[in-house]
Amino acid sequence: xxxxxxxxxxxxxxxxxxxxxxxxxxxxxxxxxxxxxxxxxxxxxxxxxxxxxxxxxxxxxxxxxxxxxxxxxxxxxxxxxxxxxxxxxxxxxxxxxxxxxxxxxxxxxxxx
Amino acid sequence: xxxxxxxxxxxxxxxxxxxxxxxxxxxxxxxxxxxxxxxxxxxxxxxxxxxxxxxxxxxxxxxxxxxxxxxxxxxxxxxxxxxxxxxxxxxxxxxxxxxxxxxxxxxxxxxxxx
Numbered sequence: 001x002x003x004x005x006x007x008x009x010x011x012x013x014x015x016x017x018x019x020x021x022x023x024x025x026x027x028x029x030x031x032x033x034x035x036x037x038x039x040x041x042x043x044x045x046x047x048x049x050x051x052x053x054x055x056x057x058x059x060x061x062x063x064x065x066x067x068x069x070x071x072x073x074x075x076x077x078x079x080x081x082x083x084x085x086x087x088x089x090x091x092x093x094x095x096x097x098x099x100x101x102x103x104x105x106x107x108x109x110x111x112x
Numbered sequence: 113x114x115x116x117x118x119x120x121x122x123x124x125x126x127x128x129x130x131x132x133x134x135x136x137x138x139x140x141x142x143x144x145x146x147x148x149x150x151x152x153x154x155x156x157x158x159x160x161x162x163x164x165x166x167x168x169x170x171x172x173x174x175x176x177x178x179x180x181x182x183x184x185x186x187x188x189x190x191x192x193x194x195x196x197x198x199x200x201x202x203x204x205x206x207x208x209x210x211x212x213x214x215x216x217x218x219x220x221x222x223x224x225x226x
Contacts, residue, residue: 033214042116042202042217043155088155090215098145098160098206099168100215105154 002027002093006103013079014111021074021106023089030092032072033100034063037086046074079110114139116205116218124224130191133221137184137205144186145215146178149200161186190223198225 004025013019023032031050035043047056049065049072056063060083062075072089086107090100117136125131137144145168146158157170161180178188184205190197200222204215 035217040200040220040222042118042204042219045214045216048214090155097167098143098162098215099157099170100145100147100155100204101157102147102155 002029002091002101004089004091004101004103006089006106008106009104010107010109012109012111015080016078017110019076019079019108021087021089021108022071023073023103024071025091026070027091027093028069029101030069032065032069032092033090034072034074035088035090037088037105039086043088076108079108081110081112084108084110116203116216118201118203118218118221120221121219122222122224124226125193126226127193127195129193130189131193131223132187132189133201133203133223135186135188135203135205135218137186137203138207138216141205141207141216142184143206144180144184145204145206146186146188147202147204148172149202149220150198155202158188193225195225198223 033048034046037043047063052067052069054065060077064073086105088105089103119134143162145160147155149155160168164180175191180186200220202220204217206215
């Protein structure tokens with residue numbers, strides 16, 4: 001069974017601080033996606049990483065896929081209150097068509 | 113392009129009843145996946161349909177079922193509702209056919225079972 005462990009589960013920081021969210025597994029994933037979800041809404045895709053060692057940047061967000069494709073991280077620089085939300089990592093396994101395995105999520109609160 | 117739409121957005125049912133939720137994928141997307149989201153279990157995969165065929169199924173009881181129509185719209189049905197079925201039900205669509213699919217989610221249907 002493929003599992004994704006996400007940490008930390010909760011994070012409360014001041015505006016301007018940096019933070020990193022981790023997503024780890026003992027399984028290899030074909031790709032890994034990061035989503036952000038607002039209360040009562042569906043997850044919104046931030047990025048998909050496919051290649052081991054890949055690094056993608058989205059403004060102040062930096063995403064990294066581990067060399068072995070078993071882990072990923074999301075780093076936010078100079079967090080802003082608008083970054084507040086639930087961050088989810090999700091992996092696609094080989095042969096598991098249409099099925100994403102989700103981490104438990106990280107609830108981020110950025111205080112002004 | 114319009115995004116994934118789900119109807120209804122909110123539902124209140126009582127134990128023992130059944131419910132049908134609907135999902136319209138992004139135009140051109142042929143794969144629709146369904147997920148259940150609860151505070152305790154997070155997002156869990158229910159099933160996935162492609163070209164009217166169920167290709168993958170999660171570990172949920174047979175009370176949870178689904179189908180897909182020729183226009184790629186999908187429905188999921190939950191029979192004999194239990195209190196523990198209260199959750200946000202999300203559907204997601206994707207355009208590709210393999211495991212590298214990127215899935216795009218709808219806003220969800222919030223089901224409350226009393």
